[in-house]
Amino acid sequence: MYRIIEILTSDENQSRIKEFFKKFNVKLGDSVIIETNNAKHMGVLIPRYEYADVSHLVLKLKNGYNIGINLEKINSIKKTPVESDPTKSDTHNSLTESEIIRDSPDSQLPNLSLLSTGGTISSKIDYRTGGVMPALTAKELNDSIPELKKLANINPEVVLSEYSENIRPEHWALIARKIADNVLSGKYDGIVLSHGTDTMHYTSAALSFALQALPIPVVLVGAQRSSDRPSSDASTNLIGACTFATRSKFSGVFVAMHHTISDDVIACHIGTRVRKNHTSRRDAFHSIDISPFSLIKKDQIEICEQYTDLKFHERNKNLENLVVRSKFNDKVMLLKFYPGFDCKVIDYCVEKGNKAIIFEGTGLGHINKECFHQIKNAVKKGILVFMTSQCIWGKTSLTVYDTGRDLLEIGVIPLFNTTSETALVKAMWCLGNFEDKDVISMMTSNIANEFTNRIIVD
């Protein structure tokens, strides 16, 4: 299904492609036809920042794929000046100039708050260094995607400007409070938060716990390619997120990203059950142990069948029901277990005053028996020790094997099928907002769909 390029690690001269382009009198951005011995490809020449090799050029095809073509196999490159721009998405109707110029709010359209925090979706390529820099504000983002103005009256605001690897629990609190303010203003039908994809699933989990009984949807959205790149997924993701935020009949915290690598369908995931499972693909985000909550196809919002008998809040006007608990206590450590794991790291956690440990055990939630002594000691000192699985999918179960039963006996608490990332965020939230004595019962209760109460039988 996917086209393949070879990855080389040689340090050939970086200027090879430039010379090649010169030879055929073409440049980046040109629509071209490339002939090799076996095939003919039509598309737009684009930069190849993600790829380390220099022996390939990258062509964006009309169907949205990028392909790499080995320079040595190319016989000719010809410009096709009449070719229409294949980088324009045809998922959404194109708009005439008169339609997109609209400055005053349209009373027929819903009102949307667009909050930006940084990340690729609001980044530009720095053509000097070849890297990506955070650059766009929510306003610039809004302005750069004219289709948005047809969907809603959008109020863009900047909350932060950080790559998401730099987002910390205190940022979650800041974002939650800003969203709460905008919800309580009563002005908006939905809120969209643009966010770096690296830790977007941690932030979506944090907001799912911090903001409960939301009257309107809050949709996090990101991009795997910066918005000035031809292969960018920024505009389709943002259009999908804005569509869901303003039109969904359900409220709650969601993440909207590509459902497949094509631009046709945007998936909307539950904030506590989503994970970034690929470093670079546009469909990197997956719902874990459950289907995406909703698929957004052109102008249509489909809700997945398996959710129809689960309880989700419908969109409503009851602002007074909103519960905001935005504190996070970062004295929680997430530890992935592995063969050769240094058990004394558990002692380190205790010494540093942590209040909880989230283990990513193996399989159903297991840890080497050599660590039992340290875990016992941690539990004795009042540290809460929770178990998740590094498998990603499936649930922990500590009753199947001796090891699990031993771990239960020494006080380890399994977290069913909460992902380790969501478990970490939830523990920080519980410890930030409630008394210590209540944390165990909260961690093992379903607060924001962090447990799926139906699982796939295998």
Added chain:
Amino acid sequence: MYRIIEILTSDENQSRIKEFFKKFNVKLGDSVIIETNNAKHMGVLIPRYEYADVSHLVLKLKNGYNIGINLEKINSIKKTPVESDPTKSDTHNSLTESEIIRDSPDSQLPNLSLLSTGGTISSKIDYRTGGVMPALTAKELNDSIPELKKLANINPEVVLSEYSENIRPEHWALIARKIADNVLSGKYDGIVLSHGTDTMHYTSAALSFALQALPIPVVLVGAQRSSDRPSSDASTNLIGACTFATRSKFSGVFVAMHHTISDDVIACHIGTRVRKNHTSRRDAFHSIDISPFSLIKKDQIEICEQYTDLKFHERNKNLENLVVRSKFNDKVMLLKFYPGFDCKVIDYCVEKGNKAIIFEGTGLGHINKECFHQIKNAVKKGILVFMTSQCIWGKTSLTVYDTGRDLLEIGVIPLFNTTSETALVKAMWCLGNFEDKDVISMMTSNIANEFTNRIIVD
């Protein structure tokens, strides 16, 4: 596609199902027809150890699925004594009694070494506690699956008896040396190693580095359900592993497990590119960023197309080419980064005399800028700091964003698309067998297919 059961967390009386069975005069193992208001199900009543709820019974259908049925919805259960046993796999031809009794070697059959290390595949349910216990030896395992005797003359031996969460780097060394001995004896056409599934992918990576230029295949195999359970995958996995080990024309280290949840196809994965991605499903093991090397269907071995132009050793008789390097240095730490990560853990790694850190960064391989100071210090002290991604799929790339370029500058070394688990094992192996000065160049070279040299373009 999958049938669904509900998971409850109530602590209803555990004896409810027993009473229920009594009422309808049935017991575990009976073939029955169950009628609910909406449906009629035919199958065998089986134990439900994996499931915490007590309000459901579990029925194994003829198609191999297990389904949970809510006791309250059941109108009647009737025994069907004429029903043939649906727990018998029909993937492989059934054998007559005369065929399976064979004590002396058959000179027409290949010779196989079957080594056991423990784990579910060699476990039995303890009917007193309801848990699973390691119990079977390789001999018992061999004897319990009569089809194996038709495939090969099998020499079963016990190497260890441990659940795989207890396997440590020194066990990898022990296993590697035992395999080397058996290879060098020249007696065998293939080697199968039964192993607990929890850390089987760590061990398969360890053996891939420790045993190079193997003349015959070494196939690790496990089971997600113990071999005396009707839903066990032990026999089909073992038959698949033995088929590949004795008949494949390729040598190397592989992992054989269910390809889907049905019993029809066993997938054979490259030892360095496989991961356990589900806590309980039979098809829990996936090849990462590449298709399984081979699919074993009944008596047929299919090699996946994308490997046909890659270099794999063919099976051969050159015992003298075997390279055994079986030392592992466990002074390596694997750290998963997350928002709120305690940067001082990096100082802890340094203080404890570790020689390398494998980071599981976010996205393309990122870490909060607040940790840069500690990483710099670690690098200054001579610690090797490598980067992988917690996304699981896709490759690290530190040249796309500022953060990545900063990490490169302070000396962090990206490991392309090596999984974090394989990267950990490889670092332990490099540090165990080579001089420190050679480790960086080895870690960034492809030794045992830990880098895929073709990746999917997105």
